[in-house]
Amino acid sequence: MRQPNPEGLTLADHKDTLWRMAAVSALAGLLAAALVLPWLGGLGLVARDAARGFMALPGDIEIPRLSERIVITDADGERIAEVAEREREVVPLDSISEWVPAALMAIEDERFYEHGGLDLQGVFRAAIRTAQGDTEGGSTISQQYVKNLLIEQAETEEEVESASRQTIMRKIVELRYAMDIEQRLTKDEIMQGYLNLAYFGAGAHGIEVAAKRYFSVSADELDPAQAATIVGLVRGPSYYNPLDNPEAARERRDIVLDRMGDAGYLTAEEVRRYKEQGLELDPTPRGGSCYHSKYPSFCDYVMHWLRDAEVLGETPEERDKVVGQGGITVRTTLDSDMQDAAQKAIEQYVPAGDSTKFATEVLVEPGTGAVRAMAQNMRYGYEDEPGTTSLNLAVDRADGGTYGYQAGSTFKAFTLAAALDEGMKYSTSFSSPTDTSVSGMRNCDGARLGRWNVHNAGDSSSGHHNMITATKNSVNTYFAQLQKKVGLCDTAEMAERLGVHRADGEPLGVWSSFTLGDQEVSPLTVANAYATFAARGTYCEPHPVDAIVLDREGAGQDEEIEVPTECDEDRLSTEVADGVNHLLQQTFKGGTANGLDIGRPAAGKTGTTDSSAYAWFAGYTRNLAGAVAVGDIRGGEQHPLQGVQIGDNYYGIVYGATLPGPIWQATMREAVEPLPVEEFAASPKAFGNPSDKPSKRDDA
Incomplete structure (x- = not known):
C-alpha cells in the first residue's frame, strides 16, 4: 500500500x-x-x-472544539446515559x-x-x-x-x-x-x-x-x-x-x-x-438520546435541569451552547440501587405493558434535596400506543413532565404544619361526622367563600377527633374544620413555604377544598415537601446533579464544578417539623398506613382524590423521603381507579393504601437497607400530650 x-x-x-x-x-x-x-x-x-x-477577506477562521456527547453517570460514577445533539x-x-x-x-x-x-x-x-x-x-x-x-x-x-x-x-x-x-x-x-x-x-x-x-x-x-x-x-x-x-x-x-x-x-x-464482497454491515443502533438510557425518565429530567443550571451560564443562550457543545460529564445524584428498587416495586404492582394505568415514584434525600430515584412503569418513547409515553410522569410540565395530578389527603400534612405553627395543640378537636358543611373561610385576597359541603371518604371514620386520631384515620370533616380554624390562606402559604407549587406552573388555587389536595402537583414536589419534615424543617431545592466535569481542551486537565445545594433552614421551625413527624408516624399504628411499616421509624400519609381519580402515598424516614402516584394516563377524572383490572388483580376502588402504599413499602424496605437507622426526635412538649385519645370537649 x-x-x-x-x-x-x-x-x-x-x-x-x-x-x-x-x-x-x-x-x-x-x-x-x-x-x-x-x-x-x-x-x-x-x-x-x-x-x-x-x-x-478575513482568513482567521475559528476552529471550535467539536461538539460531543454529554456523559451522564449515577452518583457512583457509573455511566447511565450518553446524550448528544450531534453524536460524535x-x-x-x-x-x-x-x-x-x-x-x-x-x-x-x-x-x-x-x-x-x-x-x-x-x-x-x-x-x-x-x-x-x-x-x-x-x-x-x-x-x-x-x-x-x-x-x-x-x-x-x-x-x-x-x-x-x-x-x-x-x-x-x-x-x-x-x-x-x-x-x-x-x-x-x-x-x-x-x-x-x-x-x-x-x-x-x-x-x-x-x-x-x-x-x-x-x-x-x-x-x-x-x-x-x-x-x-x-x-x-x-x-x-x-x-x-x-x-x-x-x-x-x-x-x-x-x-x-x-x-x-x-x-x-x-x-x-x-x-x-457484500457490504457486510453489522450496525449498532443509533444512540445519543435519553431513549437509549437505562433510566430514560431520569435522564430526561437531568437534561431539562442542565438547561436551567446557572453553573453552566447566566443566560439560556449560554447554557444551550454548553449543552449543545457537549463534551461534559454529569455526575448525578441517582442511586442505582434505589432506582432499581423503585422500578421493581412499581412493576410488581402496576406492571408495564399495554395498560393505560400508570405508577410513578420519586425518592429524595432530606437535608440535601438530592433526587435519588425516579421511576415509572410506562415505557419511555414516542410511539402512540398504550403503555408508552414520552413524558416524565414524576415531574412538572416545565421539566418534561405532565400537568400533575390531584394529590388528595397528602395535603393534610400542610394543614397540620400550619396549625402547629400557629401554636395549636394535638388536642385540638372537633366533632367530625360523616358529612358537614363549613362556611366563613376567606382566600388570600380576603374574599369570603361560600359554604363548603364536605364528607368523609371510605378510608376514614367519623366521630370526635383530635389531630392525632384525625391524622391516623384521614378524617376529611376534621381537616375541613381545622383548616378554617388555621385560616385557608395560612394553610396555602404553609404549603408554598414547603415548596409546593402546581405542576402546570400556575399559582396554587386557594379555595375551600385546599386541605383535601385538589391541586395538580408532581410526585417530585410532594416528595420534596415531605423531605422537609424529615429534615426537621430544612427545605432544599430538589436537584438531580452533584457535579459537572468540563473537558477544558488545552488546559491540561478537566474542571469539575460542584453543584451547590440550595437549602433554607428557616422554612419551618424544628419544633413544628418534629410535631408533624410525630403525627404522621401515627398512620402506621392502626391508621391508614397500617401494615405498611418498613422495619424502622417512618412517617407517611395516604392520599385518595374524589372518586379515586388518583391515589397517592408519601412517606419518609429521617434519611429518605418518597412519593408514589397511581392513575390513568388518559386522565383520572375521566378514567378513575374504580372497577379496574391492574396486572392480575381486580380492584373495586383504589385507595392510597391499596397500591401506592405497597409500592412505597417495597421500595423503601430495600432502598433504606444500607442507610443508618435514625430515630425521629421526641414529640415536642409544646404541643401537649401525644395521646391518641380525643377529649370530648370541643376546643375548636
Missing part, C-alpha cells in the same frame, strides 16, 4: 510554501470564478477585482485506520499532502471527469474541512444554508479560509479535524461513531472495504446510507475502491477481491 503521506511531511516542511501560497492568492479570484464554478465563467466576472479583494466521539489520527485517509484522498483529493489548499491539477481533473459523465468536485479536503467548520459553527438554519449555498462568494471565502487553515495546521491535523468533523449519515458525526454505527468496530479496525463504504458517504450521506440504500452504497463503495487502486493504495487483485 502507498502510504497517505509517504515521507511524513507536513505543510511546514515544504520549502516552497510561501511561493505556492502567493501564487494561489493571485489566482484565487480567477480560479474560483472560472474553474471551481465553471458554469459562471462566461458571466463576465471581473476576476482581477476578485483577486484584488481576495487577500483583504473525537479520536486522534493514530486511532483511525490508515485505510480511511487513503480512501478519502483517493476519491476526494489525491494530492492532499502536496498542495497548499487549492489543487489546480485536481480542479482540471475534476472538470475532465465531470465532462466524461463521472461527476467529481474540485474542492480539496482543506476546503471541505472549512465548509464543515462553518456548518458546525452555524447557530441557525439560515447560517447553515449560507454555509452550504453554492455561490461564487462562498467558494472564495471558503478558499481564503482554507489558505489560513493550511498555514496554521499541519496536514495531519487537517486530516484528523476533517475525519472527526464530517457527517457520515445515520446520525453519525465523525469517523469513530460512523465505524460503530455501520460495522460495530472502532475506527482503527476498519478494513479497506469498510473505509471505502464510509468515505463514500461524504458525497451524499442520505443517498448513500448503506442501511437505507445498500445498492447505491455498494456502487459508491466500489468507485472508491477503484480510485484506491488507481492511486496505488490497493493492488488490482485487492480491489477485485474487496468489490466481490
Whole structure:
C-alpha cells in the first residue's frame, strides 16, 4: 500500500510554501470564478477585482472544539446515559485506520499532502471527469474541512444554508479560509479535524461513531472495504446510507475502491477481491438520546435541569451552547440501587405493558434535596400506543413532565404544619361526622367563600377527633374544620413555604377544598415537601446533579464544578417539623398506613382524590423521603381507579393504601437497607400530650 503521506511531511516542511501560497492568492479570484464554478465563467466576472479583494477577506477562521456527547453517570460514577445533539466521539489520527485517509484522498483529493489548499491539477481533473459523465468536485479536503467548520459553527438554519449555498462568494471565502487553515495546521491535523468533523449519515458525526454505527468496530479496525463504504458517504450521506440504500452504497463503495487502486493504495487483485464482497454491515443502533438510557425518565429530567443550571451560564443562550457543545460529564445524584428498587416495586404492582394505568415514584434525600430515584412503569418513547409515553410522569410540565395530578389527603400534612405553627395543640378537636358543611373561610385576597359541603371518604371514620386520631384515620370533616380554624390562606402559604407549587406552573388555587389536595402537583414536589419534615424543617431545592466535569481542551486537565445545594433552614421551625413527624408516624399504628411499616421509624400519609381519580402515598424516614402516584394516563377524572383490572388483580376502588402504599413499602424496605437507622426526635412538649385519645370537649 502507498502510504497517505509517504515521507511524513507536513505543510511546514515544504520549502516552497510561501511561493505556492502567493501564487494561489493571485489566482484565487480567477480560479474560483472560472474553474471551481465553471458554469459562471462566461458571466463576465471581473476576476482581477476578485483577486484584488481576495487577500483583504478575513482568513482567521475559528476552529471550535467539536461538539460531543454529554456523559451522564449515577452518583457512583457509573455511566447511565450518553446524550448528544450531534453524536460524535473525537479520536486522534493514530486511532483511525490508515485505510480511511487513503480512501478519502483517493476519491476526494489525491494530492492532499502536496498542495497548499487549492489543487489546480485536481480542479482540471475534476472538470475532465465531470465532462466524461463521472461527476467529481474540485474542492480539496482543506476546503471541505472549512465548509464543515462553518456548518458546525452555524447557530441557525439560515447560517447553515449560507454555509452550504453554492455561490461564487462562498467558494472564495471558503478558499481564503482554507489558505489560513493550511498555514496554521499541519496536514495531519487537517486530516484528523476533517475525519472527526464530517457527517457520515445515520446520525453519525465523525469517523469513530460512523465505524460503530455501520460495522460495530472502532475506527482503527476498519478494513479497506469498510473505509471505502464510509468515505463514500461524504458525497451524499442520505443517498448513500448503506442501511437505507445498500445498492447505491455498494456502487459508491466500489468507485472508491477503484480510485484506491488507481492511486496505488490497493493492488488490482485487492480491489477485485474487496468489490466481490457484500457490504457486510453489522450496525449498532443509533444512540445519543435519553431513549437509549437505562433510566430514560431520569435522564430526561437531568437534561431539562442542565438547561436551567446557572453553573453552566447566566443566560439560556449560554447554557444551550454548553449543552449543545457537549463534551461534559454529569455526575448525578441517582442511586442505582434505589432506582432499581423503585422500578421493581412499581412493576410488581402496576406492571408495564399495554395498560393505560400508570405508577410513578420519586425518592429524595432530606437535608440535601438530592433526587435519588425516579421511576415509572410506562415505557419511555414516542410511539402512540398504550403503555408508552414520552413524558416524565414524576415531574412538572416545565421539566418534561405532565400537568400533575390531584394529590388528595397528602395535603393534610400542610394543614397540620400550619396549625402547629400557629401554636395549636394535638388536642385540638372537633366533632367530625360523616358529612358537614363549613362556611366563613376567606382566600388570600380576603374574599369570603361560600359554604363548603364536605364528607368523609371510605378510608376514614367519623366521630370526635383530635389531630392525632384525625391524622391516623384521614378524617376529611376534621381537616375541613381545622383548616378554617388555621385560616385557608395560612394553610396555602404553609404549603408554598414547603415548596409546593402546581405542576402546570400556575399559582396554587386557594379555595375551600385546599386541605383535601385538589391541586395538580408532581410526585417530585410532594416528595420534596415531605423531605422537609424529615429534615426537621430544612427545605432544599430538589436537584438531580452533584457535579459537572468540563473537558477544558488545552488546559491540561478537566474542571469539575460542584453543584451547590440550595437549602433554607428557616422554612419551618424544628419544633413544628418534629410535631408533624410525630403525627404522621401515627398512620402506621392502626391508621391508614397500617401494615405498611418498613422495619424502622417512618412517617407517611395516604392520599385518595374524589372518586379515586388518583391515589397517592408519601412517606419518609429521617434519611429518605418518597412519593408514589397511581392513575390513568388518559386522565383520572375521566378514567378513575374504580372497577379496574391492574396486572392480575381486580380492584373495586383504589385507595392510597391499596397500591401506592405497597409500592412505597417495597421500595423503601430495600432502598433504606444500607442507610443508618435514625430515630425521629421526641414529640415536642409544646404541643401537649401525644395521646391518641380525643377529649370530648370541643376546643375548636
